Amino acid sequence: MKTLVIGASHKPERYSYSAVKLLKDYDHEVVALGRRAREVGDWEILEGKPDLKDIDTVTLYLSAQNQSEYYDYLKQLKPRRVIFNPGAENAELARELEASGIETENACTLVLLNTGQF
Numbered sequence: 001m002k003t004l005v006i007g008a009s010h011k012p013e014r015y016s017y018s019a020v021k022l023l024k025d026y027d028h029e030v031v032a033l034g035r036r037a038r039e040v041g042d043w044e045i046l047e048g049k050p051d052l053k054d055i056d057t058v059t060l061y062l063s064a065q066n067q068s069e070y071y072d073y074l075k076q077l078k079p080r081r082v083i084f085n086p087g088a089e090n091a092e093l094a095r096e097l098e099a100s101g102i103e104t105e106n107a108c109t110l111v112l113l114n115t116g117q118f
Contacts, residue, residue: 001028001029001056001057002028002029002030002031002052002054002055002056002057003023003028003029003030003031003055003056003057003058003059004030004031004033004052004055004057004058004059004077004079005019005020005023005030005031005032005033005058005059005061005109006033006058006059006060006061006062006070007033007034007060007061007062007066007088008020008032008033008034008045008061009034009045009061010034010038010040010045014061015061015085015110016032016034016061017040018110019059019061019085019109019110019113020032020040020043022109022110022113022114023109023113024043026113026118028118030043031046031050031052031055032044032045032046033045033046033047033048033049033050034046034047035047049070049073052077055077055078055079056079056080056081057079057080057081057082057083057118058074058077058079058081058082058083059082059083059085059109060082060083060084060085060088060090061085061087061088062088063087063088064088064089064090064092064093067088067090067093071093071096074093074097074102075096075097075100075102078100078101078102079102080102080103081102081103081104081105082094082097082102082103082104082105083104083105083106083107083109083112084104084105084106084107085107085108085109086108089106094106
């Protein structure tokens with residue numbers, strides 16, 4: 001199962017950083033996407049909108065006002081689901097994704113992982 005984290009940060013105090021780390025700890029294949037490309041320990045953050053295949057889950061760590069540039073990208077990726085983490089909830093985008101056959105969920109990726117619900 002491949003997971004794309006959008007809004008990934010290189011700062012350890014950020015939830016998106018913790019999500020990437022915990023996903024890797026649970027042996028998930030992770031692609032991290034952020035504002036700037038950079039290496040973070042044994043993983044890297046990509047920038048832009050790379051051509052990715054076989055994304056099962058996208059987990060968003062961007063506020064709704066910073067998501068508009070990703071609407072078409074998310075639909076093009078055709079993930080099974082998109083998780084809107086706390087602070088990233090966006091009813092408009094959720095409706096568009098669901099109309100495209102993509103499941104959406106307002107949830108915390110860290111909680112889902114730690115409780116075996118991911």
